[in-house]
Amino acid sequence: MLSVHLENGIVAVKKQPLPRVAEGFARIRLLAAGICSTDLELQRGYYGFSGTPGHEFVGELEDGTRVAGEINLACGHCNWCARGLGRHCPNRTVLGIVRHPGAFREFLTLPLVNLHRVPKSVPTEHAVFIEPVAAACEILDQIKIAKGSRVAVLGDGKLGLLVAQVLQAHGAKVLLLGRHREKMRLVEWSGVTTEPLPEKMPERAFPIVVDATGSPEGLRAAIAMCEPRGTVVMKSTVHGLVPIDTAPAIVNEITLVGSRCGRFEPALKMLASGKVRVGDLISEEFPLDRAPQAFARAATKGVLKVLLRPPSS
Amino acid sequence: MLSVHLENGIVAVKKQPLPRVAEGFARIRLLAAGICSTDLELQRGYYGFSGTPGHEFVGELEDGTRVAGEINLACGHCNWCARGLGRHCPNRTVLGIVRHPGAFREFLTLPLVNLHRVPKSVPTEHAVFIEPVAAACEILDQIKIAKGSRVAVLGDGKLGLLVAQVLQAHGAKVLLLGRHREKMRLVEWSGVTTEPLPEKMPERAFPIVVDATGSPEGLRAAIAMCEPRGTVVMKSTVHGLVPIDTAPAIVNEITLVGSRCGRFEPALKMLASGKVRVGDLISEEFPLDRAPQAFARAATKGVLKVLLRPPSS
DSSP: OEEEEEETTEEEEEEOOOOOOOTTEEEEEEEEEEEOHHHHHHHTTGGGOOBOOOOEEEEEOTTOOEEEEOSEEOOSSSHHHHTTOGGGOTTOEEETTBEEOOSSBSEEEEEGGGEEEOOTTSOHHHHTTHHHHHHHHHHHHHSOOOTTOEEEEEOOSHHHHHHHHHHHHHTOEEEEEESOHHHHGGGGGGTOEEEEOOSSOOSSOEEEEEEOSOSHHHHHHHHHHEEEEEEEEEOOOOOSEEEEEHHHHHHTTOEEEEOOOOOHHHHHHHHHHTSSOOGGGEEEEEEGGGHHHHHHHHTSTTOOEEEEEOTTO | OEEEEEETTEEEEEEOOOOOOOTTEEEEEEEEEEEOHHHHHHHTTGGGOOBOOOOEEEEEOTTOOEEEEOSEEOOSSSHHHHTTOGGGOTTOEEETTBEEOOSSBSEEEEEGGGEEEOOTTSOHHHHTTHHHHHHHHHHHHHSOOOTTOEEEEEOOSHHHHHHHHHHHHHTOEEEEEESOHHHHGGGGGGTOEEEEOOSSOOSSOEEEEEEOSOSHHHHHHHHHHEEEEEEEEEOOOOOSEEEEEHHHHHHTTOEEEEOOOOOHHHHHHHHHHTSSOOGGGEEEEEEGGGHHHHHHHHTSTTOOEEEEEOTTO
């Protein structure tokens, strides 16, 4: 089968034998996969990754059932797993990120417990977004957002666009601040208000601010914009040390919440409900054997989601 | 009356007329005041302060009632005040810090609503600690700490020693990590376990970590020590930008809570109950007219609380 291999920043496509299927695992035929910013970071050399990347995917089982899969492979035995927080299991591997080959190949494997059936109403290319939509929904698992709450979302990349839609669908009044009019326009149908990032951010203005900028300036701006006793959700992974001004966070008693992966159930519901639209976020599709070109395209400024399709699907 | 004046880093003692008392305010005769790290920061030039500093005090009213006073003078009319959060009122002045002359003088003024009667069982020199004890108690107003929870407190300065005692008194199992054996020994009577700061901090080890180190390294260490989904309480004001590694905070979904001043009621209860002992934290007392020497002493390494007493008390 075809399999993407990433090493020292080079994306290559190789022929490999079908993966062996361990007990409790399923072999899944890839239908479509998405290139995520994390994949581009792996290419840039973070985490010293080498192997097959890819963790956003939809595939099918031997009986034709379409499935998506949670990306953390938990041990199932530790305290974290017992508390239902396998996503924080210290012994976990992570699909396409940590010691488990990823989804950019014709056949992949995952534990059966990780799989979720994709409802008929959700097209394959939309279901590829389950993982990032779950990451957006994770915010609702971590903090209380009352209906009608004013929430500012900073950043109009893929994650920012999803977070804005998810929180608006939940009932918040979302203001999305970004640099790209044409990207922000994609979510205005949902009732999200959009504005270009102002030169000077409004201070103490929002009870909840989500930083999805992916930049150190984003977190600093989010802290300054947040009301006293308010909450800043940290959705951007920025590598290295981020200089932040802790004084306003302490004086205004702001809570900063680190937020990562989420459960798939609410994300599937969001996608099935039509309250979150992802089709417009797909910039381009490439066949799996053109993965190097697909990675280059995904890394191009202004491009949103790039999908990979195996040759047969 | 004698009044301490701070300008351009110089502490001086001046003679001044008695302060006028506006409606709704009380004139309070100073009995004792404490020099806080914030006062030393004002001396170092933060906030461009000039005037009379001092916000930790006990005084008496004309009828001899001993009182302590909340330091934030709220407007009483805004949304924050309506929510009982006058400590975050954007129009507030702050005793000895922001546009209201402080307590390092023979007579000071504060709104009647700010005053709390000091119970007979609490000696004046202990009641001076109400404000910092309230700052420690504030943690209990912000986050839930179950009885028996393991909490790490980093830093054995005055605030760290108070936080450790308050959380232990609340029922947590506190480990205090600091650099000074002799300071940490002062709180061991309460059941707090103490250990010298290790070369390498234990990772993912505590559900709750309080950073009271006053150093940028403290916050980084606190994040590393915190369990996934755990809470780091930020009690240190560090000036300027603090470089922190946001990646572990996000991957482990850690919540960082900025924490500042607190309500006086629980602090008075803590002091009256004897569950928090502050007498041992007093390093030295100076008369008010030797304020310059007192400030110098308070800034000396290893010194804990320095008190000022007016000449007549």
